[in-house]
Amino acid sequence: MTSIEETQAKTLEELADVRRQLTAARARLRQAAIEYAATPDGAAEMFRRYELAGSPEQRDELRDIYLAGLAASTEEYQKRVALGNDTAGDGPVEAIPVGDFSDPVARALIEHRIMGALRCGPAAVTTGEVVVSLLKVFPDGETRKRLKLNCSAEFGAFCDPLSKVFTDALADPKTTKKTAEFIGPEVTALVQSRRSAP
Numbered sequence: 001m002t003s004i005e006e007t008q009a010k011t012l013e014e015l016a017d018v019r020r021q022l023t024a025a026r027a028r029l030r031q032a033a034i035e036y037a038a039t040p041d042g043a044a045e046m047f048r049r050y051e052l053a054g055s056p057e058q059r060d061e062l063r064d065i066y067l068a069g070l071a072a073s074t075e076e077y078q079k080r081v082a083l084g085n086d087t088a089g090d091g092p093v094e095a096i097p098v099g100d101f102s103d104p105v106a107r108a109l110i111e112h113r114i115m116g117a118l119r120c121g122p123a124a125v126t127t128g129e130v131v132v133s134l135l136k137v138f139p140d141g142e143t144r145k146r147l148k149l150n151c152s153a154e155f156g157a158f159c160d161p162l163s164k165v166f167t168d169a170l171a172d173p174k175t176t177k178k179t180a181e182f183i184g185p186e187v188t189a190l191v192q193s194r195r196s197a198p
Contacts, residue, residue, distance in 0.1 A: 042069060066095070089130070096118060099161030099162055113138075116162050130150070134146065147182040170192060
């Protein structure tokens with residue numbers, strides 16, 4: 001084997017090693033995304049990314065990660081139930097869709113990076129309520145603000161979009177102030193103007 005052939009063989013071997021490392025890194029990154037999607041914040045963020053995905057391939061990838069996160073959340077919840085460590089408002093995690101993109105309230109929630117998730121378990125059937133975990137991600141991508149609201153879950157099912165969650169919360173005197181502080185004056189004014197429109 002000539003020195004050129006040896007150099008080529010070594011380069012190909014190094015390239016194959018880099019590819020193996022890259023594949024392993026991608027697998028670790030995907031697994032971390034799935035684990036994060038199993039949390040309320042992660043489910044909310046992953047689902048929002050899915051809602052806004054620009055291509056079918058990106059939507060498919062995000063959907064797969066989101067669904068794997070939900071499966072992991074369900075498995076973790078079932079383990080807590082088996083150990084007797086579940087709580088009254090507990091359940092598997094699921095994200096709340098923002099609503100119709102033609103709705104100005106939904107668009108404002110997207111623009112201000114306001115998302116939501118909930119845990120809907122057996123207690124929702126008897127109480128008729130779920131606790132919704134709301135998340136606002138600030139422009140720096142790190143700072144977060146959170147709010148929890150009790151929302152109606154008729155027959156133990158919660159089906160409202162996020163736009164309705166905020167419209168209802170601002171209409172309820174018990175939650176108006178804390179909801180307005182959470183979403184900010186711009187979104188509050190928009191929701192209130194939509195509510196008062198004929």
